[in-house]
Structures are given as C-alpha cells and as structure tokens.
C-alpha cells in the first residue's frame with residue numbers, strides 16, 4: 001500500500017476566531033493547517049504566539065495564503081510586490097511555515113505575458129529561497145490571464161527555480177471541466193501543495209460558485225478520488241489539504257464541522273487505497289425504528305393494524321409490530337422528539353461498528369440493564385441513534401404481551417424520513433454514505449408551502465433513508481413544529497391498506513380534489529384507478545421504472561407521523577413530487593391558521 005498522506009485543513013473552512021478553528025482542527029485529528037491571512041490579521045495573537053499554539057496542539061502550519069496579484073506586472077508594481085512579499089516572508093518566518101500560496105493575478109494591471117510572469121515569479125522564488133521558503137503558484141479558475149493548471153505549470157517550468165512549484169486545487173481544475181489526467185506528467189516534487197474541495201455542479205460563474213458552494217470531498221459531484229489519484233501518481237508526497245469556502249460551514253460550530261471534514265478525508269484515503277478500513281458489511285433491512293414522542297403514537301399504530309407485541313423490561317418503551325415492520329415507541333421522551341433511532345440489520349454488526357468508529361462516528365455508551373441486548377450504536381450528525389443489529393437478540397429486551405392484531409397489509413419498513421437541521425444536510429448524506437455504504441440519490445429541491453425544501457434519498461437494498469431540509473432558516477411565519485420526521489411502511493396494495501386502516505379509524509390525511517384533477521391532467525391514469533386514489537386520499541407518482549402509491553397519517557405526536565407506501569416495478573424514489581401536497585394537508589389539519597398578531 002502506498003504511504004498514507006498527512007492531512008491538513010485551511011482555516012477558512014471553519015467558523016470562529018483563529019483560536020476556535022485551530023482547536024477544532026486539532027481535536028478532529030488533522031496534522032496541519034493552511035493559515036489564511038485574514039484569520040491571522042484579525043487575531044490578537046502574534047505570529048510567534050500562533051506558532052506556539054499550533055505546536056502545542058500538534059498542528060503544523062503547512063501553508064500561508066493567499067498572496068495575490070503578483071505576476072506579470074509593469075516594473076514599478078513589481079518592485080512594490082517584492083516589498084510586500086518581504087513583509088509576508090517575515091511573518092512566515094515568525095510562524096515557522098515555509099510555503100506561501102501565490103494565486104494567479106486577477107488585477108487589471110496584469111499583462112498577458114508568460115515570459116514576464118516567469119521572470120517575476122523567478123525573482124520572488126529567489127527572494128524566498130534565500131530565506132528557506134517556497135512559492136506554490138495556483139491558477140485561480142477566474143485568473144485574468146492564467147486560469148488553468150497546465151498554464152500555471154508551463155510558467156513554473158519556464159521559470160525553472162527550485163523554490164517555485166505549483167499548487168493544485170481540485171475546484172479550479174474540475175469546475176472548468178479541465179482534464180486532470182495530465183497532472184501525472186508533472187514531476188511530484190514540483191507539486192508543492194494540493195488543495196481538495198468538492199462542489200455540486202451548478203450552472204453559475206466559477207467565482208461565486210467557488211466562494212459559496214464548495215463542499216468536502218464526497219459531498220458534491222466532482223470525482224475527487226480520480227483527481228487525487230492523479231496527483232499521488234505524479235509522486236506528490238505533501239498533505240491532502242481541504243480548502244472549502246462554504247456559507248453554511250462558515251456559520252456552523254467548527255468542532256463537528258472539523259470532524260465532518262476529517263471523515264471526508266478518511267473516506268477519500270480509503271477510496272484511494274492508502275488507508276485500510278473495515279469494509280461496510282451488507283445491510284439486510286430495517287430491524288426497527290424508534291419514535292420518541294408524547295403519548296399518541298401507539299394509538300395511531302394500532303389504527304394502522306399494528307399489535308403491541310412487547311413491553312421493555314426497564315424503560316417506558318413499547319414494541320409495535322405488523323409483518324416485518326417494527327416500531328419501538330418511546331412515549332417517555334421529550335415532547336418534541338421524533339425519530340430517535342434507526343436500527344439497521346447488518347450481516348456483521350461488530351464490523352459495522354468498527355467501521356463507524358474508524359470514520360469518526362461517535363460510538364454511544366451502551367446503557368444496559370442486566371438482560372439487555374448488547375447493541376452497538378453510533379450517533380448520526382443530527383443526534384439520531386443508529387443501532388446495528390445482527391439478529392433478533394434485541395427482542396429479548398421486551399416482555400411479550402401476547403397481543404395480536406388484524407393487520408392491514410403492512411409487511412415492513414420502506415424508509416425512514418430523517419428531516420435534518422439545515423446545517424447538517426451535506427454532512428448527514430456523506431455520513432450515511434461513508435459509514436454504512438448507502439448510495440445517495442441526486443439532490444432535488446421542491447417548493448413547499450412554507451419555503452423551498454432540499455431532499456435526497458439514500459439506499460442500500462431494502463434499507464432506505466430520506467433527508468429533507470428547509471433551504472433557508474425558518475422565521476416566525478413557517479410552522480412552529482421544527483422538522484417533522486416520519487416512518488414509512490411498505491404494503492403491496494395501498495388502496496386496500498388505506499381502506500382497511502380507515503375501517504380501523506386511522507387518522508389518515510385527506511388530500512384535496514385539486515391534486516387529483518392535476519394528476520389526471522399530467523399522467524393519463526385510467527378513470528377507475530384515479531377514482532380509487534381520489535376516494536382513498538392515496539397519492540401517486542411514477543417514473544420510467546415503475547409506480548409509487550402512498551398515503552399519510554396525521555401527526556401522531558408533536559413531530560412524528562407515518563406513511564404507507566406501495567412500490568410497483570423498480571420505482572426507486574420517494575414521491576417527493578407530492579411532498580408539498582402532504583405538507584399543506586398537515587398544516588390544514590393541525591392549525592386553524594397562522595398566529596394572528598394584534599396591535600399592542
């Protein structure tokens with residue numbers, strides 16, 4: 001196996017003061033940082049103090065950046081640039097860092113002249129070399145004349161100074177669709193630095209795309225494994241360093257953000273074959289889902305044909321079952337709970353847990369009574385507990401009640417909908433992907449009555465999760481209930497199930513006639529079919545592979561409700577197109593109207 005590269009993170013990735021950022025990077029296990037000049041300028045600590053602080057935290061300062069608008073300018077400006085550089089070299093000496101990033105000029109004064117650029121960079125490198133420093137030249141995607149890595153490399157080769165090399169930044173290269181394969185031809189010791197960032201494909205200008213939407217590797221649409229593979233194949237032996245400008249990460253608690261960042265690098269190293277992790281065991285289904293709610297969920301499950309089959313030996317928790325659908329109802333939880341836990345059936349739970357730990361998932365303490373099953377569990381980014389179950393051992397925790405129920409066609413759990421706080425959306429998707437080997441579907445966005453919602457499914461065989469998040473933080477107008485979550489059950493005939501559940505007095509959500517008029521217009525459904533959907537408030541979707549029928553209960557507690565779905569053929573989605581209808585129907589049922597403000 002090739003040597004495992006060191007890891008670094010640019011301070012710009014994280015929120016807070018420089019002191020907060022360094023502490024978070026060190027706690028997440030990074031070896032070093034790229035120190036952003038702005039973070040230094042606003043810090044009360046001198047460069048020497050920062051050097052000591054980093055050393056105390058076990059962090060190296062691998063790069064100082066950025067040094068802007070240097071190359072290919074008229075002589076008078078060149079002199080001023082060298083003067084500026086001398087000052088910064090003094091700072092670097094005090095910091096104890098040896099490499100500065102010079103990004104390609106965006107200045108209107110820059111001249112389109114590679115010979116001049118090479119000459120001036122040579123002069124800068126000479127000055128740096130005299131002080132034991134190096135220059136890493138980076139092509140910004142929006143540089144005035146130099147905006148591709150091959151161009152930057154041509155200039156560096158032309159200058160031919162040992163203290164001058166290139167800095168490769170995956171964003172600048174992949175955002176422009178440049179082929180990264182020729183990186184292999186650059187001598188590894190001339191690649192002075194490597195910056196990694198992923199991003200979603202967005203049809204926008206590269207500068208705002210770069211400054212607002214970068215993501216950690218594995219969270220966007222770029223192939224960072226192939227990219228980094230080329231750089232390592234070239235012989236690069238420096239750190240894998242994250243440089244992610246992102247509006248959400250800039251505001252988020254830097255401690256979990258740094259862990260998320262590190263997890264992305266651990267997963268990347270695994271995919272590069274430079275780090276061995278316990279592989280993700282196959283998942284065979286949902287063992288159970290736990291809803292934490294105020295009283296009410298059990299009654300609703302009974303009306304869906306579930307039986308209360310067990311009562312926990314030590315906790316105020318009940319087990320409800322129908323077919324292979326198992327719901328643990330924890331009515332002693334906080335009133336604002338929702339889905340407290342998902343339990344995944346793993347072919348090797350111990351290995352699943354070891355992998356989770358290697359990917360920095362917090363392993364939760366096992367709170368066990370004398371007879372309770374020894375279940376491994378880890379915390380997802382939003383605090384949801386993910387249990388890993390091997391067999392039916394966990395059932396021993398419940399005293400059987402002997403109760404049975406008529407059933408209403410449910411045979412299992414289809415998916416669990418884990419609505420996310422906005423700050424955790426990207427992190428959650430990469431967490432479930434890396435830790436449990438779930439495959440994410442593309443992100444979709446839809447306009448709901450109370451704002452835009454971003455949505456994404458994740459699946460591995462019959463294990464399915466969905467992540468939803470409001471795009472903008474909610475204000476006073478939107479529903480007071482934060483982030484409802486739900487469990488969706490599978491059945492083989494949704495219309496029959498809806499009828500059976502209505503007969504059991506299930507509180508099913510009524511869907512307005514307008515929806516069916518629109519459905520008829522959009523999708524030419526046979527009259528008897530649409531009449532059955534309409535009569536039973538069953539929603540419908542289809543794609544090229546199959547069809548999807550589904551319906552919902554009213555809220556069964558403060559934040560939780562249930563769904564029943566029928567998949568026909570190879571339909572892989574979750575009926576996202578119908579989510580706004582469901583949201584409006586829930587609102588109509590729960591509230592007489594928005595709070596009315598009376599003038600004081």
Ligand SMILES: O=C(O)c1ccc(O)c(O)c1
Nearest residue numbers: 066101103138169210211
């Ligand atoms: O957005 C910028 O200006 C900027 C600065 C330094 C970098 O390394 C970079 O990739 C972008």
Ligand SMILES: [Mg+2]
Nearest residue numbers: 138169195243
């Ligand atoms: Mg960069």
